[in-house]
Amino acid sequence: MAVSKKKQPSFGILYVVVTGAYPAIKVHEFIKLAQEVGWSVCTIASPQATRFINTSQIERITKRPIRSEYKQPGTSDMFPKADAVIAIPTSFNTVNKWATGIADTLATSILCEYLGKGTPIGAVLWPGTDLGKHPAYAKNRSLLKEYGVEILFEPESYSFEQNFPWKEALSNFQRFIEQRMNSSNLGENNAIAVSIKQPA
Numbered sequence: 001m002a003v004s005k006k007k008q009p010s011f012g013i014l015y016v017v018v019t020g021a022y023p024a025i026k027v028h029e030f031i032k033l034a035q036e037v038g039w040s041v042c043t044i045a046s047p048q049a050t051r052f053i054n055t056s057q058i059e060r061i062t063k064r065p066i067r068s069e070y071k072q073p074g075t076s077d078m079f080p081k082a083d084a085v086i087a088i089p090t091s092f093n094t095v096n097k098w099a100t101g102i103a104d105t106l107a108t109s110i111l112c113e114y115l116g117k118g119t120p121i122g123a124v125l126w127p128g129t130d131l132g133k134h135p136a137y138a139k140n141r142s143l144l145k146e147y148g149v150e151i152l153f154e155p156e157s158y159s160f161e162q163n164f165p166w167k168e169a170l171s172n173f174q175r176f177i178e179q180r181m182n183s184s185n186l187g188e189n190n191a192i193a194v195s196i197k198q199p200a
Helices: 022-036 055-062 092-100 106-117 135-146 166-182
Strands: 012-018 039-045 084-090 121-125
Touching: 012 022, 012 106, 022 039, 022 055, 022 084, 022 166, 039 055, 039 106, 084 092, 084 106, 084 166, 092 106, 092 135, 106 121, 121 166
Parallel strands: 012 039, 012 084, 084 121
Antiparallel strands: none
16 A cells, blocks of 8 residues: 655745855755745845856756846746745845845845735845944844844854854744734734844
């Protein structure tokens, strides 16, 4: 008698927006984890992120092309609409653009668009070393909070180049999604940044 496989629950379409920060070289690890818990992943990469990621590897994992450029006028969108979005890793440059509404790449356009829609959005911030000390960065993080983004950033907890917290990021993102699914005030917060916590 054949043993039936347990069907994986589906959370829907997740846009993984990858920006030009060093941990992007291993973002495929996050994508695999997200698919394992039931997300159908579409990957959007900023132009700088394409220098870090393994495009063919990610396309094999997701069975979808990676988008990094705007589609041609008159052509249909190759991705379905997102049920949730996560920017991972989120670079210094992306935080500053996102907060001020600069949509000069497909990646920042997606983040700005879905923030405006009120779609659940997560972001794991990685500003680099001294870049994160720039006063504009602190100001724009505060702006994102005002817009409904909840950011918990603990750079002292990790050596990000060696130990980027992919599993912890997904775990916190999943908790956020479940809270949004169970909440009666879904439009109250437009976005949330995944908290980075020290693993137990």
